[in-house]
Amino acid sequence: MKLNIEGLLVYFPYDYIYPEQYSYMLELKRTLDAKGHGVLEMPSGTGKTISLLSLIVAYQREYPLEVTKLIYCSRTVPEIEKVVEELRKLMEFYSKETGEKNNILALALSSRKNLCVHPEVSSLRFGKEVDGKCHSLTASYIRAQRHSNPSLPSCRFYEEFDAMGKQVPLPAGVYNLDDLKDFGRRKGWCPYYLARYSILHANIIVYSYHYLLDPKIADLVSKELSKKSVVVFDEAHNIDNVCIDSMSVNITRRTLDRSQANVETLQNTILKIKETDAAKLKEEYRRLVEGLKEANVARETDIYMSNPVLPDEILQEAVPGSIRTAEHFVGFMKRFLEYLKARLRIHHVVQESAPQFLKDIFEKVCIDRKPLRFCAERLRSLLRTLEIADIADFSAITLISNFATLVSTYSKGFTIIIEPFEDRTPTIANPVLHFSCMDPSIAIKPVFERFQSVIITSGTLSPLDIYPRILDFRPVTVASFTMTLARTCLCPLVVGRGNDQVAMTSKFETREDFAVIRNYGNLLLEISAIVPDGIVAFFTSYTYMENIVASWYEQGILENVQRNKLIFIETPDAAETSMALEKYQEACENGRGAILLSVARGKVSEGIDFGECCLVPVA
Incomplete structure (x- = not known):
């Protein structure tokens, strides 16, 4: 589909568009025209990501000297991967419609833990261990010592990249984390340093909030980025917490x-x-x-x-x-x-x-x-x-x-x-x-001062005026778009009481109530026997989830649930959560079925699509 947004030709890779998406792109274009910052709210599931990408890529192509780079920030690795896949779909649509070869370089950047291909280093469990081991193989003084003592260990991927990779730019295309790793293995180059080096001449970068908001990381990765860049913070309803955590x-x-x-x-x-x-x-x-x-x-x-x-x-x-x-x-x-x-x-x-x-x-x-x-x-x-x-x-x-x-x-x-x-x-x-x-504005202030346009967007930003106040900036556009389409495929139900007529609530006063915990467990048990594929249950916090799961184990409820479905649990550890999510999806696809116990406003609850799933919020 081709759209005319106030004189700008926008390619949209789907046959239909929601009215909200059109209005969203209209406000986004006005923000870019004004070279200012914006706060935009649109409900989850209405296609914010593709609307953002379609409009900004079209703007980049029309005004290449006005917007040189799109910096798309998301919170988790699955969200980053999802953005890259939407972008790939958009670029394929461009090639199909225009007949031109894609000349845009877009890539995802993540930590060494997610990009390392060194057999020994990549097998380490924790990110800090990977960073430390990488440094012990690639630091300039370690490499200098190797000249006099060749027996010292080295990273052949970094050595090859240092010798050859900087002379040959990364070919145009859309690269997710796996694409970068595959490219690195083929060439024998380090994907992490290849990505770090390539962001300087990339048109679109997709990475975590921390690469801009945590000054300890931003100074290493993002300090060379052009002022004529558009920064998008997606799923930004927690952005104040990210700012505070990065400085605490x-x-x-x-x-x-x-x-x-x-x-x-x-x-x-x-x-x-x-x-x-x-x-x-x-x-x-x-x-x-x-x-x-x-x-x-x-x-x-x-x-x-x-x-x-x-x-x-x-x-x-x-x-x-x-x-x-x-x-x-x-x-x-x-x-x-x-x-x-x-x-x-x-x-x-x-x-x-x-x-x-x-x-x-x-x-x-x-x-x-x-x-x-x-x-x-x-x-x-x-x-x-x-x-x-x-x-x-x-x-x-x-x-x-x-x-x-x-x-x-x-x-x-x-x-x-x-x-x-x-x-x-x-x-x-x-x-x-x-x-x-x-004061969250301390961490984000350099971003607002340095870049031409910063877009704060999410499905849950209301009240909209709070973010400009707590982040201390003046937006040129502030807009909220409601969902007009009826979702007949959704069936929201509120279960107020258990089989024994005890009220089911997670209010603080009744959280430790044995009967309430048992009723939640029995509800999950009954649903697990009926739902064919997946169930995702959301708890109010990690601590609450741990207490309830421990109680279910003691009562024998977990054992009964496991007869129906496999159980996976989200943890604060990003690597463990990614593994749990991957295995959960695998179990759903092969027909075994699974239950994912997770936390509302945690990693799993934002930006991940659960198709053919029964969602059970425990809140």
């Missing part, structure tokens, strides 16, 4: 214990280097006097721990003398850790602002604000100088240094809460320090 830090006693072990390791490594290669430390000292920008000139593989917040003018400054030498910096971190340990020895909740915290630390241990501000960059420089291979081991001290930099940089928008107990174990003393960001 939680510190426990275990974090401090691991940090102290990290500091001891650094101290021992410094002593060894002083004996064998003292010139290396002197050279680092000279660079730090010149300023942090000079100290951190590094190759792409070394930039593994970017600073969370420091502005450019700070990076030009010389590092304070009190933390300039490696020994002084390690001593400084020891004092800081001892202070934090003392603060965690509490028996009541404490709340204070960042300036109050800085005042207290100065009075107690004479630590000034300025050296704290440079902690993250100073640690980064030291790890490079000491040529630490396995950076995953130093995640605890990295977290502490990021906290030091954040608490000393921001005087407003943050609060510090120290609790003697964790939420999960309110009877066991396990103190935790929460450095909580209270």
Whole structure:
């Protein structure tokens, strides 16, 4: 289908279009024409993704100098894959209608965990382990050591990419994560670094929110992207939480214990280097006097721990003398850790602002604000100088240094809460320090300032005026579109009581009620015997789901349900959830049938289509 949207020819790869989709594209075009930001709401299932892609791709083709790049941000890997498939369908429609060969480069970007093809590294379970192992094979100083000692392990995929891949651009086309991995295997190139390198000249990039909103990641991946880009945040009703989480830090006693072990390791490594290669430390000292920008000139593989917040003018400054030498910096971190340990020895909740915290630390241990501000960059420089291979081991001290930099940089928008107990174990003393960001606009402000147009869109944004207020921006368009089409294929039912006439509710007061939990289980059991393929049950939280599943197990309900269908459970771990989702779909396709227990507003609940499914919200 071809559409005329205020003079713009838009190719739409379906035979029919909802009135809402047309109106949505109209508002989207006005936003792009005004070179401003927009907030657009349209119900789930009405084709937001294809409407966005159709309009913006048409705009790119018509005005290539006005919009050079589309940056499409989604929350989870399945959502990213879904966007890429819609885009592939659109580009195939363009080729069919125009007869022209596709000359647009579009690709998905994800973590090393999802793109690595190295047999040993890709088999590791956790993302941090994959990142650490990758760094230990590809860091420039590790590769330099290999010249004198060829027996050191290497990554042949990165070596091949470094030798050949940068000279040959990625051919035009639409690449999802599997396409990139297949291309990498065929060429013998690293798909992760190929994707990182290719986003600079790609027309369309699809990746996670964190690549723009988390400053530690954005500085590595997104800092070269053009101002004439359109940024889309899809499923953005949780965007304020993502902004807050990216700037918040939680510190426990275990974090401090691991940090102290990290500091001891650094101290021992410094002593060894002083004996064998003292010139290396002197050279680092000279660079730090010149300023942090000079100290951190590094190759792409070394930039593994970017600073969370420091502005450019700070990076030009010389590092304070009190933390300039490696020994002084390690001593400084020891004092800081001892202070934090003392603060965690509490028996009541404490709340204070960042300036109050800085005042207290100065009075107690004479630590000034300025050296704290440079902690993250100073640690980064030291790890490079000491040529630490396995950076995953130093995640605890990295977290502490990021906290030091954040608490000393921001005087407003943050609060510090120290609790003697964790939420999960309110009877066991396990103190935790929460450095909580209270202002989501801090993380997203650079995005609004830097890019021409930013579109915030989702199915559930109402009330619409709240997002411009909490994210502190002025949209040129704010619009909400209702669903006019009757969905006769849906049958919404409300089950208010169980077979024993006990009210079924997940209200907090009745959550632990044995009869309510039993009735939910019996409802699931009865439905599982009738529904042929899939059931997806949504709970209000992970904790609530764990408690109910444990209770069902004790009552023997789970055993009975498993006679009818396989059971898969969503967890906070992204890899486990992706595996559960994949196996759930497999069980539905082969006729066995399955039940997926998941969390409302979790990973499974957003942006994933469940065809031929019976959805059972437990909320």
